[in-house]
Each structure stands twice: as C-alpha cells, then as structure tokens.
Amino acid sequence: MNDYADLLPLAHEAVDLARGLMRTLQPGALTFKDDRDMASELDYTIERQVREHLAAKAPDIGFLGEEYGSSGNTSTLTWALDPVDGTVNFIHGSPLCAISLGLVHRTRSVLGVIDLPFLGTRYHAAEGHGAYANNDRIGASRVSDLRDAVIAIGDYAVGADASRKNADRLAITEELTGQVQRIRMHGSAAIDLAWLAQGRVDAFIMLNNKPWDTAAGVVIAREAGAQVVDLDGTAHSTRATATVGGNELLLPDILTLVERSLARAAA
Structure with missing residues (x-):
C-alpha cells in the first residue's frame, strides 16, 4: 500500500x-x-x-x-x-x-x-x-445516545430546485429537533468534518457530496475513528450522493432517522 x-x-x-x-x-x-x-x-x-x-x-x-x-x-x-x-x-x-x-x-x-x-x-x-x-x-466522540448528541447539518439548498431539496433537509431538521441535544449549521462542510474528527460535534448530515468539499474532511474524520458513509450506509467515496458521519455507536440511529425523514418528505 x-x-x-x-x-x-x-x-x-x-x-x-x-x-x-x-x-x-x-x-x-x-x-x-x-x-x-x-x-x-x-x-x-x-x-x-x-x-x-x-x-x-x-x-x-x-x-x-x-x-x-x-x-x-x-x-x-x-x-x-x-x-x-x-x-x-x-x-x-x-x-x-x-x-x-x-x-x-x-x-x-x-x-x-x-x-x-x-x-x-x-x-x-x-x-x-x-x-x-x-x-x-484527535479522536471522534463516543456519544451513543441521540439525546446527548450535537449534530451538524449542511446548508439548506439554494439555486435550481431548492424548494424540493429543502423539503428533505427540513424534514431531517424537524426529526432532529425532537431527539438530539442540539443542531448546528456552520456553513462549511470542511469545518463540520474536522469538528466531527475532534469530537466537537457527534455526527454530521449533508445531503450532497462534492469532492472539493469533502475529500480532506472525510479522511481526517475516518482517521479519528468516525465512520463517514453514504445514505445507504456504504463507505463514503467521491461517488456518494450524501455525506453522513458519526461514531459506530451513533451512526446507525442517525441513518435510521435520515431514512425516516426522507420517506416522510417524499410521502
């Protein structure tokens, strides 16, 4: 290697x-x-x-x-x-x-x-x-309960088709508000992933993936012990459609929450 x-x-x-x-x-x-x-x-x-x-x-x-x-x-x-x-x-x-x-x-x-x-x-x-x-x-947090978790989310969409895209983002935000300690929107995917690596946030949800936004942060988070995946739970790559990260204890609940939110938005 x-x-x-x-x-x-x-x-x-x-x-x-x-x-x-x-x-x-x-x-x-x-x-x-x-x-x-x-x-x-x-x-x-x-x-x-x-x-x-x-x-x-x-x-x-x-x-x-x-x-x-x-x-x-x-x-x-x-x-x-x-x-x-x-x-x-x-x-x-x-x-x-x-x-x-x-x-x-x-x-x-x-x-x-x-x-x-x-x-x-x-x-x-x-x-x-x-x-x-x-x-x-540095190392990622070991928080295992959503109620104790600070979750960073990516920016809401602007531009073409923003209303449809934001229906998904708002559904996730609404679901998070009732279950997690706090939600944070920093406006920088690089910061979100770096702070996931450092344990300043416990998970990160962003419904897009552009390599210039995520390439550095994904490996930093991964080397700090976090998992970063696509919406289906497969390992994150430049081909991923989304960027979701957290430790192995918290991530399954985050993915379930996102899946439930997107299904509700689509209904």
Missing part, C-alpha cells in the same frame, strides 16, 4: 500558500454562479496559485478545484481543493471558513489538510497515520 503521508509536506506547503493569501487579502469582487451561490475573487486567486504550485511539484497528480474544474491526470491520484470553504461566511467576516485540500486515490480519500485561518487551527491526516489538530492527535 502506498504511504500517502509522504505527500503531507507538499500538502501543507500548498495550504500554507493558500492561508497566507486568505489572511492578507480581501474577498474582492464577487461572481454569482447561481441563485445566492457565489465565489469571491480570492477563491479564484487561491485555487489558481495552489493548482500551479502543486502541478510544478507533483506533475503526475491530477487536480480538481471548485472554481476551475479538473486538470492533469485524474485517473489515479487527484488533489481536491476548496479554496475558501464557507465563502458566504468569509465575505461576511465570520471566522467559520476553511481551506480544504484532499488527495483522492480513484474514489477514496487518502490524505487531507484543513486550515481554519481565522481560528488558528490546522487539521491533517493521511490514511493509516491518525488524525491531528495542530499536531495533537
């Missing part, structure tokens, strides 16, 4: 570059991609510079970014970057935003670095080597 940890120094180097830009530059002009979905000028700047940096240092590895799409050979190993995860938070001055750089082997996340530039924390993991926050080993 490949030791993907050999690529961690390069991943940190690329995220250092992105962090420096995010800490020193303003968001700049906004580009609206869809109804209420936007990218800042800085999103494009970070992605462009990180893409160029990694292509120069590791030309055999492909690249997938949220803003410019794919380049290079993406058949085996691919970097997956969200240059600013939580753009709306970022442009509103909220510190809940992140840089997320993952490495995917075919469809499986194998390495990840997530940096929270305004909270002073960096998370990283490589398959088989554990998960870390600022170089301290």
Whole structure:
C-alpha cells in the first residue's frame, strides 16, 4: 500500500500558500454562479496559485478545484481543493471558513489538510497515520445516545430546485429537533468534518457530496475513528450522493432517522 503521508509536506506547503493569501487579502469582487451561490475573487486567486504550485511539484497528480474544474491526470491520484470553504461566511467576516485540500486515490480519500485561518487551527491526516489538530492527535466522540448528541447539518439548498431539496433537509431538521441535544449549521462542510474528527460535534448530515468539499474532511474524520458513509450506509467515496458521519455507536440511529425523514418528505 502506498504511504500517502509522504505527500503531507507538499500538502501543507500548498495550504500554507493558500492561508497566507486568505489572511492578507480581501474577498474582492464577487461572481454569482447561481441563485445566492457565489465565489469571491480570492477563491479564484487561491485555487489558481495552489493548482500551479502543486502541478510544478507533483506533475503526475491530477487536480480538481471548485472554481476551475479538473486538470492533469485524474485517473489515479487527484488533489481536491476548496479554496475558501464557507465563502458566504468569509465575505461576511465570520471566522467559520476553511481551506480544504484532499488527495483522492480513484474514489477514496487518502490524505487531507484543513486550515481554519481565522481560528488558528490546522487539521491533517493521511490514511493509516491518525488524525491531528495542530499536531495533537484527535479522536471522534463516543456519544451513543441521540439525546446527548450535537449534530451538524449542511446548508439548506439554494439555486435550481431548492424548494424540493429543502423539503428533505427540513424534514431531517424537524426529526432532529425532537431527539438530539442540539443542531448546528456552520456553513462549511470542511469545518463540520474536522469538528466531527475532534469530537466537537457527534455526527454530521449533508445531503450532497462534492469532492472539493469533502475529500480532506472525510479522511481526517475516518482517521479519528468516525465512520463517514453514504445514505445507504456504504463507505463514503467521491461517488456518494450524501455525506453522513458519526461514531459506530451513533451512526446507525442517525441513518435510521435520515431514512425516516426522507420517506416522510417524499410521502
């Protein structure tokens, strides 16, 4: 098996570059991609510079970014970057935003670095080597009862077909409100997955899956002892339709709750 940890120094180097830009530059002009979905000028700047940096240092590895799409050979190993995860938070001055750089082997996340530039924390993991926050080993929570659990949920949908998509999300939210300790919506999948890994939230539910959002966080959560799966309980991959995570004690109840909620929304 490949030791993907050999690529961690390069991943940190690329995220250092992105962090420096995010800490020193303003968001700049906004580009609206869809109804209420936007990218800042800085999103494009970070992605462009990180893409160029990694292509120069590791030309055999492909690249997938949220803003410019794919380049290079993406058949085996691919970097997956969200240059600013939580753009709306970022442009509103909220510190809940992140840089997320993952490495995917075919469809499986194998390495990840997530940096929270305004909270002073960096998370990283490589398959088989554990998960870390600022170089301290971290682990997922052991909460087993929904009533004791803090659950992070992904953003409600905007854009095309948002009303239909949000019927599902609202059904899940309604089901959660009567059963869990608290619900949190942070506006950044990278933060949700990193905090799942660190035990700051006990589970995470997001009814979509885009590799730039999830590649880094999935391997960090997995290496911290959490399970991250698709709606049917199969292991998460880039082909998954959703992203659901928790420890092995809590996850079965979360999946049952989601299934029940979606059935009710469809009725």
